[in-house]
Amino acid sequence: MAQSLDKDTLARAAIGAPGPQRGTLGRRVRNTFTAYGFLGPAMGLVLFFFVIPGILLVVLSLTDLSSANFSDPWTFIGLDNFERLFADPFFPKILRNTVFYVFTTLIFFNLGLALVLALVTTNIPRRSGFFFRLIWLLPRLTPSVVYILMWKRIGQADPFGIYNQLFPEFLGASGGNLFLGGSPWTFVILTNGFVGASFGMIIFTSALESIPKDLITAAKVDGANVWRIIRDIKLPMIKWPLLFIATYQTLSLLTSFEYILLLTEGGPGLFTTEVWALTAYKRAFASYFGNSQWAFGATWAIVLVTVALLLAVIYVKLFKFNELIEEPRIENL
Amino acid sequence: MTATTTAGRRPLGPRIYGFLRSIPTWVLWILVVLWTIPTFGLLVNSLRTRDAQRTSGWWLAWQDGANGFDFPTLQNYEAVLGAEATGGLANGLLNSASIAIVATIIPIAIAAFAAYAFAWIDFRGREWLFIGTIALLAVPTQVSLIPLLQAYSSGVRMTIPIIEKTVTIIPDMGLAGTIPAVWLTHTGFALPFAIFLLHNYIAGLPKDLFESARIDGADHFKIFWKLVVPLSIPVLAAFAIFQFLWTWNDYLIALTMIGGNRVALPATVVVASLAGEFGLREHLLTAGAFVITVVPLVVFFALQRFFVRGITAGSVKG
Numbered sequence: 001m002a003q004s005l006d007k008d009t010l011a012r013a014a015i016g017a018p019g020p021q022r023g024t025l026g027r028r029v030r031n032t033f034t035a036y037g038f039l040g041p042a043m044g045l046v047l048f049f050f051v052i053p054g055i056l057l058v059v060l061s062l063t064d065l066s067s068a069n070f071s072d073p074w075t076f077i078g079l080d081n082f083e084r085l086f087a088d089p090f091f092p093k094i095l096r097n098t099v100f101y102v103f104t105t106l107i108f109f110n111l112g113l114a115l116v117l118a119l120v121t122t123n124i125p126r127r128s129g130f131f132f133r134l135i136w137l138l139p140r141l142t143p144s145v146v147y148i149l150m151w152k153r154i155g156q157a158d159p160f161g162i163y164n165q166l167f168p169e170f171l172g173a174s175g176g177n178l179f180l181g182g183s184p185w186t187f188v189i190l191t192n193g194f195v196g197a198s199f200g201m202i203i204f205t206s207a208l209e210s211i212p213k214d215l216i217t218a219a220k221v222d223g224a225n226v227w228r229i230i231r232d233i234k235l236p237m238i239k240w241p242l243l244f245i246a247t248y249q250t251l252s253l254l255t256s257f258e259y260i261l262l263l264t265e266g267g268p269g270l271f272t273t274e275v276w277a278l279t280a281y282k283r284a285f286a287s288y289f290g291n292s293q294w295a296f297g298a299t300w301a302i303v304l305v306t307v308a309l310l311l312a313v314i315y316v317k318l319f320k321f322n323e324l325i326e327e328p329r330i331e332n333l
Numbered sequence: 334m335t336a337t338t339t340a341g342r343r344p345l346g347p348r349i350y351g352f353l354r355s356i357p358t359w360v361l362w363i364l365v366v367l368w369t370i371p372t373f374g375l376l377v378n379s380l381r382t383r384d385a386q387r388t389s390g391w392w393l394a395w396q397d398g399a400n401g402f403d404f405p406t407l408q409n410y411e412a413v414l415g416a417e418a419t420g421g422l423a424n425g426l427l428n429s430a431s432i433a434i435v436a437t438i439i440p441i442a443i444a445a446f447a448a449y450a451f452a453w454i455d456f457r458g459r460e461w462l463f464i465g466t467i468a469l470l471a472v473p474t475q476v477s478l479i480p481l482l483q484a485y486s487s488g489v490r491m492t493i494p495i496i497e498k499t500v501t502i503i504p505d506m507g508l509a510g511t512i513p514a515v516w517l518t519h520t521g522f523a524l525p526f527a528i529f530l531l532h533n534y535i536a537g538l539p540k541d542l543f544e545s546a547r548i549d550g551a552d553h554f555k556i557f558w559k560l561v562v563p564l565s566i567p568v569l570a571a572f573a574i575f576q577f578l579w580t581w582n583d584y585l586i587a588l589t590m591i592g593g594n595r596v597a598l599p600a601t602v603v604v605a606s607l608a609g610e611f612g613l614r615e616h617l618l619t620a621g622a623f624v625i626t627v628v629p630l631v632v633f634f635a636l637q638r639f640f641v642r643g644i645t646a647g648s649v650k651g
Contacts, residue, residue: 028455034553035456042447042524043462049477049521050469052503056480056489065483124358132361134637135368141629143582145605146622150371153378248470255473258585262605277473284479285589298479308473 057305060298081299090271098276101188102253109193110249111242114200119230121201122208133205139195148262151191184264184273191259196252200245207238247315254308257281276304375619380405383616409620413607422621424596425603429625431512432599433581436519437573443520444527445535445569449557451528452536453543463532469525478589481518485509485590510594515587519580527572534568535561570639578629600625 036043064077085091117136121129139147211234219229235242257278260266266274266282274282284297377391385402397404413422450456451463483489486509490501508514538561546556562569584601591597598606604621 028457031454031553032456035450035454035459038446038450038454038553038557039462041443042466042528045443045521045524046466046469049481049518049524050472053477053480053484054472056483057477060480060483120357120361124361128358128361132365134634135365137633138368138372138630141578141582141633143601143604143622143625143629144584145601146375146626149608149618149622150375153374154371251473262584281478285482294479294483301479305473 057298057302060295061302063295065295081296082303084296085299085303090274093271094274094276094279097271097274098254100185101192101273101275102250105189105193105196105253106246106249109189110196110200110253111246113193113197114245115204115242117197117201118204118208119234122205129205133198133201136201137198140198144258144262147195148191148259151187151263155187184268188260188263188273191263192253192256195259196249200249203241203245204238207241208234211237243315243319247312247319250315251308251312254311255304276300280304375622379409379619379623380407382406382408386616386619409617410624413617413621413624421595422600422603422624425598425600426624428512428597429581429599429601429628432515432519432583432587433577435516436523436580437576439516439520440523440527440576441569441573444524444531444572445562445565446557447524447528448531448535449553449561451532453556453561454553466525466528470529474522474586477518477521478586482509482589485514510591510597512591512597514590515599518586518590519576519583522586523576523579527576530572531565531568535565538564567639570636574632574636574639577632581625581629581632 061081062078064080088094117133121132123129124132142150215233215237216229219233224232255277257275260273260275260278261281264273266272266278280297280300282297283300284294285292374391378386381391381397381404382402385397385400385404388400388402389396415423447466451459451466480489484503485506489503490499508517542560542564543556546560551559582601583599584605587599588602588605591599591602600621604618604625607618607621608615
């Protein structure tokens with residue numbers, strides 16, 4: 001190792017910061033060893049939980065594995081599963097359901113309501129705002145099983161559901177079971193939306209609070225009203241969080257199905273509220289008649305994941321996320 | 334809110350102005366009340382007898398006494414926490430605690446090391462590995478659920494088509510239906526987010542600290558333990574709370590990985606199963622729901638300052 005390093009270079013090289021000299025070969029080798037030691041367990045688990053299963057999922061979709069045959073070793077049947085998927089009579093309906101569910105929930109709740117909540121709670125006294133956001137987090141903290149139970153109880157048929165009691169004529173309920181009769185979609189979207197909104201609310205709030213106060217004050221002095229301040233200062237200043245939430249929540253809505261599984265199981269009737277992710281799950285694990293078609297479920301999952309990853313790439317390109325990722329890296333090192 | 338400030342500039346009396354200004358607050362309070370009604374309904378119903386629950390909605394509970402039912406009564410709570418035959422929730426709660434505590438500690442330990450390496454060690458392939466790890470945030474759990482269950486339950490063997498040879502990809506681990514399967518799964522799924530969150534925070538620690546520690550002769554391991562861990566307590570706590578709530582509340586992973594092995598099921602799955610079985614134990618559902626909700630609520634409200642601060646500290650820049 002070089003003897004003549006001054007303190008500054010030594011320090012920079014030691015912590016791996018880029019400097020005039022990027023550190024000696026020996027140090028870099030040692031750093032690499034240390035780094036892989038630190039990263040080892042995490043990378044091993046990532047390999048086991050994402051990389052290998054990802055490959056296996058593709059392989060699985062080419063086999064005929066199901067609880068009807070327990071084929072061991074896996075037997076390949078080519079692309080039959082994919083043909084079956086696209087020929088499924090309910091394929092168009094499930095696709096329509098998924099698009100409707102994801103974008104309605106995203107626009108009205110995960111983005112829209114979240115933004116309204118963040119704007120309102122940052123404009124009222126600090127303590128009330130904080131308290132209100134805390135309350136709004138409750139559905140997210142409640143076990144999904146309990147949260148859905150509450151909604152089911154609200155929508156129950158007469159004389160048990162309070163909704164029917166208060167608004168007997170609204171939403172086409174007239175006393176029946178709301179989530180299974182009157183308007184299942186309303187309930188599916190509301191249950192998911194109320195939980196989804198809280199994530200955006202937290203992120204937007206902290207972004208809104210970090211906008212310099214002088215900017216707002218200056219705008220007010222210039223005579224801007226609240227609407228102008230929101231449109232011309234606040235929204236542009238929280239552009240990145242907005243785009244991040246749009247992307248992240250599209251993906252999570254696309255692949256989430258736990259609430260729907262608990263609320264309607266995709267019903268009532270045939271595939272009324274069934275979304276893609278739920279189909280994948282039901283095919284693989286919860287088919288009726290005790291028949292788990294793991295390989296066919298994997299086929300649904302692989303198509304879904306492919307679409308999700310494509311969407312992610314489109315979002316990243318569209319919103320130029322690479323600019324966002326590069327920014328902090330320069331700042332940190 | 335829009336109305337308040339615009340109205341403020343018009344020549345209106347201060348009382349009207351003050352009233353308009355308080356409207357958003359009032360609207361929010363009304364929402365809070367509406368928000369809590371379903372919870373209150375569950376609480377009331379959990380204190381009613383089975384027959385009372387089957388007779389009328391919870392808002393008529395005040396008539397229970399007149400109708401000859403006990404109200405309030407704790408008999409649902411006693412039943413649901415009792416033996417397997419009546420609810421089996423006590424065992425479920427133990428399983429939940431075991432799952433949530435272990436599945437919180439392991440990912441934190443592993444992710445903190447990885448986050449430090451990504452933030453402060455200069456090594457070959459750092460950027461690519463980091464981007465790859467973060468990209469996994471976009472990969473849904475569906476990818477892993479089906480293959481993982483296969484791996485846990487019977488291993489994976491397949492015949493390579495061309496050479497016609499059967500190879501074992503993953504040996505039979507006998508993990509299906511066990512709690513360790515759930516630990517492992519939660520740990521794996523939590524890692525990308527944990528690394529992302531901890532990295533944002535750890536990378537933002539002041540550089541001078543690391544420089545002086547290096548000059549004093551500390552190696553990476555020592556810096557990690559003596560500097561980074563103590564300084565990162567807020568974000569570690571935030572993630573711990575988040576992960577604990579997530580694993581405690583989880584229904585899907587436990588249901589999939591444990592399935593029919595009743596003795597290992599966590600409380601959430603036990604409660605959900607009360608709804609089935611032809612409604613025999615449905616009157617216990619509300620009591621069970623209350624019991625399993627208490628834990629996350631207490632944890633969150635006791636530690637909420639940590640949570641909100643830690644989650645927002647690192648995650649939003651620019």
